[in-house]
Amino acid sequence: MVRKIVLSLIAVLVLGLYAFAQNKQVSGTVSDANGNPVAGATVMVDGTSIGTTTNAAGQYSLSAPADGTLSVTFIGYVGQQLPIAGKSRIDVTMHEDTQAIDDVIVVAFGTSKKEAFTGSATVIKADDIAKSQQSNVAQSLAGKVAGVQISNESGKPGANPIVRIRGFSSINAEKDPLWIVDGTPYEGDLNNLNPNDIESMTVLKDAASNALYGARGANGVIMITTKKARGQEATISVDAKWGVNSRAMESYDYIKSPAQYYETYYSSLSSYYRSQGMSESAAHAMANKNLAASKNDGGLGYMVYSVPDGQSVIGTNGKLNPNATLGNHIFYNGQDYLLTPDDWEDIAFRSSMRQEYNVSVSGATDRSTFYASFGYLNNEGITENSNMERYTARLKADYQAKKWLKVGANAGYANFTYNSLSGDGQGNSSANIFAFTTSVAPIYPLYVRDGQGNIMKNDAGITMYDYGDGMNAGLTRPYMPNANGLSDSRLNTNRSEGNAFNGTGFFDILFLKDFKFTFNAGISLDETRQTTVQNPYYGQFAGENGIIGKYHTRDFSHNLQQILNYTKVIGKHNINVMLGHEYYQRRQYLLYGSTANMFSPDNDELAGAVIDKQGATSYVTTYNNEGYFGRAQYDYDGKYFASASYRRDASSRFHPSHRWGNFWSVGAAWIVNKENFMSGTHSWLDMLKVKASIGSQGNDKIGNYRYVDTYRLASSNGEMSVAFLQKGNPNITWETNTNFNAGIEFGVLQNRISGSIEYFNRKTTDMLMAFPSAPSLGYSSYYANVGDMSNKGIEIDLNFTPIRSKNVQWDISVNLTHLKNKITLLPPERRTLQVDGYNGYTSGIYFYGQDLPMYTFYMKKYAGVSEDGRSMWYKNEGDTRTTTTEYSEADDYLCGNAIPDLFGGFGTSVSFFGFDFGINFNYQIGGKVYDSGYAAAMSVPTSTGSIGVNWHKDMLKAWTPENPNSNIPRLQYGDLNATDTSDRFLTDASYLTLQNINFGYTLPSKFTQKFGVGKLRIYLACENVFYWSKRKGLDPRYADNTDSQGVLGTANAATYSPIRTISGGINIQF
Incomplete structure (x- = not known):
């Protein structure tokens, strides 16, 4: 018996030694198509438990059978199977799995497979955001997303752009989209978010995407997802860039001599x-x-x-x-x-510096992920006393505490200082x-x-x-006597400084196999202190020996979400049901005071002047929103998809009896290419999807307390009196936006050609408008639900990859949007004027008429020059149109509108043997703009x-x-x-902008690894490179008095010019 045991042990030992002798050490480097190391890739011996992960330099080493097969995988790349065949070194080149990268998108209260998504969404990735060289992440959307228009009131450092998604839903109510950061509504300044911390932005455009946001989703939703660790190996990333800013907007062709x-x-x-x-x-x-x-x-x-x-x-x-x-x-x-x-322009405007530094550290274990970052930006303006300085930090982590419990937190902080020109944005103000x-x-x-x-x-x-x-x-x-804009910009102060914090925490609990409960909590706090000083030496306030003003604002919001998910797979049936509750509150505070007769310009505190210019004042305003929601999603066999959602929302902006609203959506999609009758197309058709959705969202963005009368206290002969501040209307309720969307998505020839075509129809009913009233009542207007509006259009998004090889890839993208806006109903009280058969009312240079686009110009028509050289305009005499040289005798006419016929963007990128090059354009075709700057110069x-x-x-x-x-x-x-207002100065608003150019080179990893560096890229980048428009000096993207609803109806040289930035930088990863 003992002999048998000994012989068995000897046999096992011999076989083990033989097997060991057949194993050998295999090492190598895993890199991407550009030669960059892939850190955190999993390298396994197929069919065994032997494996490892690559380090920061993409290197691996393991002991494996000589006749085994290596399996190399990494998220976002096509897996590789490589026979060892006795080799001791095997280098692996990974190729992006475009389909896998795009497979999951962020949606309302979760994620969704792209093929299963029945709505309309566009994703902007971290690489595209980083290459835009913008300090405000919203600018990264320009020209990248079909259906999205970006306009600007100012090009100064720290300015926020105006974003519109699929048109304009209202005349008076706000049209801004809802911003979501890591699942939590974000009402803060977008400048306080570091673009370098952002993994992706998802623009949700239709009802199937937005209905779960109810009250705030009518104008679209933009979801920001911040970065997290992507591999288990710790990674340190350092990015530094230095650039020169210059004026990007040309001057009109003025007389200079x-x-x-x-x-x-x-x-x-x-x-x-x-x-x-x-x-x-x-x-x-x-x-x-x-x-x-x-x-x-x-x-x-x-x-x-x-x-x-x-x-x-x-x-x-x-x-x-x-x-x-x-x-x-x-x-x-x-x-x-x-x-x-x-030469006032030469003295006023300058070239300046822009410098930015970002450092991040990330890593993961099998149970946790960790991401931390720090950023610094100093962006000087193109005039003195105009700049932006920002420090940012972010810490994000999650931990799988138990198989059934996951917890996480995400905190972002920003410290900022802005110096602005006192007259910026004030049209032709002498201080501008x-x-x-x-x-x-x-x-x-x-x-x-x-x-x-x-x-x-x-x-x-x-x-x-x-x-x-x-x-x-x-x-x-x-x-402009008693004025000198350059002196004011140098001697006056307009400084804002403060701190911003946004944070979220969550936990997920898995139970009963198919259920998951999620609790999310988020807070946002912005504190800003603004100081304004009007100098005591020159100008309109010299007689008061200068004025000091102080503003302190505090904006605090918190959000609580409880979400229950049920997921079940039954054969080919996939079911997901979600129920949830959300509560959101925002409180805003303001404190203001000012004093005059300054003691010294070096002391800009209120105590530095002795005369109380305006008694200190303050206010607080609160907004509450609460909603109950649910969503059901179903797919069969990965071919047929359906979704339905419902939300019941309450808003504190309406009277309690009208506070609740109901919002919903249904959607369906069909992956046609998976059908058996399409089997003959599999060699060239990668994807063909047909989808449609319809639903409604609400809009309550009209300001607080519009449903109740509000009053202000005043002093009359030393006695307190009460006066109307705002007339309330207890009957106002939700502005409702019903949104229909239908489209196809496709990919052919291994997705070398892909894209989507979508039709949308947004109809606004119960539009919230300022309703005019007789001045004798003590107020000029009040809000009411009156009127309807529609926005119809087509979006086309196309992508081409003419070359895709191991060392070379060439991509081309183009998108375009055609939009038709129309006011479909106005109340009788607003149909006070009939023009060319259209009934409506005038406001400024616009005519708001039923069955007309919202931004229709209404003004006198220029008829040319009389025989003695005087201006002529048209007038009506009965059914005959004649001309007159008397402006007061001329009639007003409809003169087109400001909404373009087409807008979008296109670009191309090439990567080859470590080099990369990209260029992007924005464009707009059609529409009109009133060129008031040119009118003034004539x-x-x-x-x-x-x-x-x-x-x-x-x-x-x-x-x-x-x-x-x-x-x-x-x-x-x-x-x-x-030169009074007439269509003589209405100009074609078409433009073409060379938005950015990027050129970089990534050093071969076999060289950088000698110095312990996983990746090293050097690059040049240019932003706001050039633009073409109808007239030199006219930039239709910018205006000195941009309509508050987001269309550039007029343009003027009085606008702070957009800034052209040319930067060089280096990115290092360890």
């Missing part, structure tokens, strides 16, 4: 005097005499040329005297002053440096200079700026205004007896209304 400006202005005066009966010689003499006279005499107030005694500045030929010299000495009150013009420097004539000095040309300083040592108020040699500037001087305004060079083409065929009216001083 002082001589040419004086000659042109002389022409307007001379023409005027001749029209008054003066002879040529008399008109010439009078025009020269009054050229630099005061405004009352029609003059410019300043003369920066000197000529010999007895000679005129402008000759009889209308040209500058050849003996004139630039620089004019004036003796005033015993002081010698030198008048010489300055963009308005002032581009519109002031090129003859005016920026500074006050002594006789030697030195810039003078006041008694406090402060540079003396020419405010056109007599300080400079007693001269008064007719254009204005004619009169006694009531426009004297000293800079002119566009088109003014040199104006009508004259020698140029009778011009369509530009004569330039004659005193011609009133020549």
Whole structure:
């Protein structure tokens, strides 16, 4: 017996030694198609438990049978099966599994397989976000998502864009989409989110996607998912970039020469005097005499040329005297002053620096994941006192405590400081440096200079700026007197600083095999302190010795969600049912006060001034939302899909009796290519999906307390009084958006060609509008549910991959959207005017008419130039249309609308042997924009205004007896209304923007691994590279008074220009 046992042990030992002898050490590197290491990839010996994972450099090593097979897998890549065949080194190249990467998308309260998703959604990935070089993640959407329009009120650092998804759902109610960060509603400033922390953005566009968000989903939902660890191996990522900012918006083609400006202005005066009966010689003499006279005499107030005694500045030929010299000495009150013009734009605008640094650490075990990051951004503006500085940090972790319990938390923090121009966004305000420097004539000095040309300083040592108020040699500037936009931008302060925190925590509990309960809690807190200082030295507040203002705002919100999921697979039937409850509250606080008569400009606290300018005031406002919801999803055999959702929502913005609303959706999809009758197409057809959905969402974005009368306290003769602040309407309720969506998704030739085509029809009913009332009632309007609106359109999204090989890949993408907007119903009280058979009302330059697009222009039509050079407009006389040179006699007409016919984007990217290149464009075709900047630059001087305004060079083409065929009216001083509002200045709003260019090189891993570096990429990136529009200086994407509903109805050089950034950077992964 003992002998048998011994022999058995010997046999086992021998066989084991033989097997060991057949094993050998196998090592290698796992990399992607560009040669970058793939960290955290799983390398297993097929059919055994032998395995390992790759390190940060993509390396692995294990002992394996010589005749075994390696199985290499990693999320997002096609798995590899490689026979060992006695080799000791096996390097593996992984290729992205495009279908797997796109297989799961983030949806309302969870995720969904893309093929099972019955709604409409577009995903923007981390790589696309990173390459956009934007500090605000919303800008990364520009041109990337069909159906999404991005417009801007300002290009300053820290500005938030306006985002619209599939049109405009209301006239007065807000149209902003709902932002969700890691499952929790986010109402904070998007600038406080570091784009480098974002894994993906998912834009949900239809009812099947948004109905579960009920009250807030009518305008679309944008879901942000932050990064988490992707592999078990710890990874450290460092990204640093340095760039130069410059002005991306061109100026109009202004007259830049002082001589040419004086000659042109002389022409307007001379023409005027001749029209008054003066002879040529008399008109010439009078025009020269009054050229630099005061405004009352029609003059410019300043003369920066000197000529010999007895000679005129402008000759009889209308040209500058050849003996004139630039620089004019004036003796005033015993002081010698030198008048010489300055190039205001050249002095005001600058190139500046942008620098950004991001560091992240991530890792995972079989039970936990961990991600931590820190970021710093310093983005200087293109003017002084205009910049953004931001510190961000994020910590995200989850832990599988038990098989049935998973917990996690995610916290983000931002510390920020913004310096802004005091007049930015205030149209043609004298404090708006963009308005002032581009519109002031090129003859005016920026500074006050002594006789030697030195810039003078006041008694406090402060540079003396020419405010056109007599300080400079007693001269008064007719254009914006007592103003100097550049001085205001340098001496005034508008600073915002604060902290922002957003955090979420959750736990998942699995029970009874098929059930999962999830609890989510989220909070968001923004604290901002704003300081404004109006300098005590110059300008409109010098008489009060300066003003200090303080604002403190606090925005706090919290969100609680309880979600129960049931998932069951029965043969080919897949069932998922979800029930949930959500509660959301937002409280906003404001505290404000101001003082005047500053002690010192170095002290910008309220205690630094002694006169109470405005008594301190404060308020708090609260918004509550609560909802109960459910969703059922079903699919059979991975071919037929159906979904249904329902939410009952309550909003504190409505009276308790009208507070609750019901919102729903149903959807279905069919994967046609999986049918047996499609078997003959399998060699080339990868996917063909047909889908449709319909449902409703609500919109309550009209501000708080609109359903109740509110009052303000006032003081009258020392006694307290009460006055109406806002008239309430207890009957207002939900604005409802019913959304139908139908489309197809396809992929052919191994997905080398893929895309989608979708039709949508959004119908808004019970539209919330400001309803006018008689002023005698003490209030001008109140809100009511009146009117309907529709937005119909088609979206096309196409992707091409002409080349896909081991070392080279070339991708092309294009998307376009066609949108038709229409107001389908207005109440009788709003149909106060009939124009061309349409009934509606006017507001500003728009006519809001039933059966017309919302942004329809309504103004006078320009009819050209009369025989004597005056502007003409059309008017109606019965059924006949005639012309008139009297603006007041002309009629208003419908003149098109601001909504484009097509908009979208296209781009291409190429990767080859470690190099990568990408370029993206945005475009818009059709629509109109009122070019008020151009209109101002074509204005004619009169006694009531426009004297000293800079002119566009088109003014040199104006009508004259020698140029009778011009369509530009004569330039004659005193011609009133020549450039008043008319369709003469309505311009095609089409544009093409080269949004960004990226070029990079990733060093081979076999080289970087020698230094312990897994990946090293160096790159160049350009943002806001160039744009083409109908007119130089016109950028339809930006406006100085963007309509609050998000369409750029007017454009003006007064807008803070978009910023062009050219950066170089390096990305290192360990």
